[in-house]
Amino acid sequence: MNRQPIKIGNRLVGPGYPAYIIAEIGSNFDGDLERAKMLAKMSKDAGADAYKIQNFLAPKIVSAEGFKDLQVAFQAKWDKPVVEVYKNAEFPREWVKEVADYCKEIDIEFFSSPYDEDAVDLLEELGVAAYKVGSGEIDNLEFITRIAKTGKPVIIGAGAATIEEVEDAIRTVRQAGNEQIVLLQCVTNYPSPMKDANLRAMVAMGEQFNVLYGYSDHTIGTAGGGDDPLNGITVPLASVALGGCLIEKHVTDDTTRKGPDHPFAMVINGNFKDMIAGVHALESALGDGHKGLTSSETETSVIQRRGAYALRDITSGETITRADFEYLRPAVGIRPREAGTLIGGIASRDITKGKPIKNDDLA
Numbered sequence: 001m002n003r004q005p006i007k008i009g010n011r012l013v014g015p016g017y018p019a020y021i022i023a024e025i026g027s028n029f030d031g032d033l034e035r036a037k038m039l040a041k042m043s044k045d046a047g048a049d050a051y052k053i054q055n056f057l058a059p060k061i062v063s064a065e066g067f068k069d070l071q072v073a074f075q076a077k078w079d080k081p082v083v084e085v086y087k088n089a090e091f092p093r094e095w096v097k098e099v100a101d102y103c104k105e106i107d108i109e110f111f112s113s114p115y116d117e118d119a120v121d122l123l124e125e126l127g128v129a130a131y132k133v134g135s136g137e138i139d140n141l142e143f144i145t146r147i148a149k150t151g152k153p154v155i156i157g158a159g160a161a162t163i164e165e166v167e168d169a170i171r172t173v174r175q176a177g178n179e180q181i182v183l184l185q186c187v188t189n190y191p192s193p194m195k196d197a198n199l200r201a202m203v204a205m206g207e208q209f210n211v212l213y214g215y216s217d218h219t220i221g222t223a224g225g226g227d228d229p230l231n232g233i234t235v236p237l238a239s240v241a242l243g244g245c246l247i248e249k250h251v252t253d254d255t256t257r258k259g260p261d262h263p264f265a266m267v268i269n270g271n272f273k274d275m276i277a278g279v280h281a282l283e284s285a286l287g288d289g290h291k292g293l294t295s296s297e298t299e300t301s302v303i304q305r306r307g308a309y310a311l312r313d314i315t316s317g318e319t320i321t322r323a324d325f326e327y328l329r330p331a332v333g334i335r336p337r338e339a340g341t342l343i344g345g346i347a348s349r350d351i352t353k354g355k356p357i358k359n360d361d362l363a
Contacts (some may be wrong), residue, residue, distance in 0.1 A: 006153050006180045011049055011108040013153075013182065018242045019279050020305050022132075022248040023048040023272070026261035027089035035104045037120040043251060044108040051108050052248070055096065055123065056115035058086040062198055071235040080188060085260055093122060100126045124150060132248075133169070135159030135188050135216075141172045148176035155246065156327040157216050158205065159186030162313065170209050182246050183209065185239075186216040191226040191264040194219055197235050203242050214246030216240040220261050220264050221271070225254055231271045233278055240279050241286065247279065307333030307356055308342055314351040319344060325357055332356040 005014030023043035103110035206213030217351035221231030333356030
């Protein structure tokens with residue numbers, strides 16, 4: 001299928017271009033504006049393309065009544081009520097412009113996952129380059145329509161979703177006249193287990209819906225309570241190897257800090273920076289798909305291959321038979337695949353025993 005690249009800010013994203021790396025801070029700014037800016041600078045220095053926050057207000061995203069007796073899955077580990085955790089994790093809207101301006105100053109793209117229409121209006125005023133639809137909003141089609149109608153690229157998280165829900169979300173974006181879609185496979189558990197990553201689903205959905213695809217990953221290493229032996233890097237690397245064009249990871253500067261998002265985040269100056277370096281090294285290693293001799297193999301193709309060497313003194317004018325030579329390294333003489341030229345050939349000069357037999361030794 002022909003998946004066309006899209007543009008996020010000044011970067012083209014899609015086949016043939018480097019993977020787009022998003023540093024998502026979640027609540028890891030810890031209620032501190034200067035800390036939010038510090039994490040942006042660290043993300044830029046580590047090589048991230050974009051810095052992303054979440055725009056929600058607790059009363060507009062969670063119900064105190066609904067969560068009164070419900071605290072399960074990863075939320076069961078929280079030592080405060082769900083509504084209180086969300087309230088403490090709000091990114092103050094009066095800070096958003098300052099952080100967006102700071103990101104522009106240090107040259108890292110800024111955008112967000114909005115969770116209400118006022119947040120979309122604010123982000124539009126700031127001129128963000130793209131939007132992320134969080135996995136929890138994938139069936140909120142009215143809200144997806146609002147985002148899609150901005151005309152900006154829409155990055156859709158597909159965590160905890162059925163294929164029918166994914167299809168509905170993509171169709172909704174397209175019906176709003178927007179074809180700039182990146183679909184992210186995701187597992188909405190924090191951390192998420194390797195066995196659930198289902199990288200092949202990422203590829204299958206990209207092919208089924210003819211969209212760009214990538215991964216929003218929450219796997220982490222064993223030291224943090226996860227099960228990735230490569231410390232949260234395996235899934236991103238595999239995603240890029242399978243054609244993923246965008247990787248999103250939660251980041252922090254210290255996983256031991258108190259807060260719901262720190263424990264499953266990547267350390268910006270640690271495994272997150274290593275992941276980015278690994279992704280770009282992998283992209284280089286993937287090559288162009290055309291098999292041939294590489295520049296680094298020019299010399300080894302001689303020293304590790306065989307060529308013809310005379311087993312006896314051959315006199316000029318003699319007809320050469322298979323018994324007159326052997327193939328040895330290095331490949332200075334005629335190569336084995338050229339045996340048809342050599343066998344039955346006429347020596348144009350005397351060839352000394354042990355010397356390579358070359359094309360100009362034949363009449």
